[in-house]
Amino acid sequence: MGENFILILFLLCCSAFFCFSEGALFSLSRPQRESISKQGGRVSAAIGKLLSNSHKLITTVLLADEIFNIAYSSVIALTARKYLQDTPEQTVALISLAIASPTLLVFGEIVPKTAGVKFPRTISKAVALPLYSFHVAVTPIRWAILFVSGFFIRAFGADLGHRAQGNYISSDELEVLVGMGRDEGVLNEVEKYLADGFFRLEDLPAHGIMTPAIDCFTLPHDIEVKEAVGRVRQMGRSRIPVYEEEKDNIVGILYGKDLLKWNFTEHNLAATVSECLRKPYFIPRSKPAGALLRELQTHRIHIAIVVDEYGRFDGLVTMEDILEELFGEIEDERSVPDRVAPAVRGGAITIPGGMKIEEFNDDYLFSVARSAGLENLGDILEEAVIPLRMENETMGGFVFDLFGRLPAEGEKIGFGGLVFTVKSREGKRISEIRVDVNKEARGDVH
Incomplete structure (x- = not known):
């Protein structure tokens, strides 16, 4: 026993x-x-x-x-x-x-x-x-x-x-740990904000932070150096996409500092910028900003050209665009002051067509809905949140999609308790939109 x-x-x-x-x-x-x-x-x-x-x-x-x-x-x-x-x-x-x-x-x-x-x-x-x-x-x-x-x-x-x-943890687990670090006082608010920024970059596609092609300053490849110097000086840009024949065909990047090093003789001034271009770095619209930042650092470049699935020029992303997602707006002595933020007047607000849908939902929708009174506030907010769709990134694109055609200036259309009025256009682009509460039948085109 x-x-x-x-x-x-x-x-x-x-x-x-x-x-x-x-x-x-x-x-x-x-x-x-x-x-x-x-x-x-x-x-x-x-x-x-x-x-x-x-x-x-x-x-x-x-x-x-x-x-x-x-x-x-x-x-x-x-x-x-x-x-x-x-x-x-x-x-x-x-x-x-x-x-x-x-x-x-x-x-x-x-x-x-x-x-x-x-x-x-x-x-x-x-x-x-x-x-x-x-x-x-x-x-x-x-x-x-x-x-x-x-x-x-x-x-x-x-x-x-x-x-x-080894002892590896997933990005989701790391994100939870960062939150715990803030709650327990290990990380302060600034450190938490920066850490969250890195997580956001991994989910943020390039098209979400790019400058659209229509807003980009570009030059033709056969422009003479003399003329290019004047236009670059006028626009104050340091890196300019250069196209051949049509703007969708980007063939290189012109660096302003390369122009400064140019031998300005009479013969060289007549040369074209195609002689001093750098190779462009092309990326798809879906490229995560975090991965793009690492690639830009690896290749020691500061600008990437975004192309769509058909190879057309869609926009550009700079190192500064990515860093601004982490640190906020970066300004230097050449920066142009931001536009004045839209304000609600008389129950309506005028916004630029290029405003991001997410920005409108987060910063302006409540102010517009509030002007209709508290009794209808909840219903309007529930109905009027603009859906975030892959095909629409800006308010101008969203309104264009609502009409299903190119609207004329002054035309109106309703959506979820709001009325959108096309105030102005630049060619085929909606440049300004007036937004107010739809007090009549919602969803009608006037």
């Missing part, structure tokens, strides 16, 4: 040992791991080797847990069978289960794993050498388990790639 109890206690301690090890090693923070590594010695080396491949370490721990847990339960069952010979098999099985399960759960899992998590550094050092010895000893068994399990995992389309090799 005594031998059985000693064996049961030994197996329970073995199970607890591996739970200790798992909880401690996987709770080591990166600074703790680096600190232990700098100390040197056999213990540090063992910890480094164990954590160098977390997938193998987990397999070793699970293998040991299964071996000792099954052995523990089996010895308890045999011992119970020995002392309860006249008891029915089902009753003996239930008694064995009632003893093995709670003791194994509490003393073999919960208590040791909790202790390991609470004291990771101390326990990791204590268990490193024996655990590493066991880890090496079961290498053939572990290899067989990984081979078989890997076959089935790959059959279901999963991947045991390098993510399993």
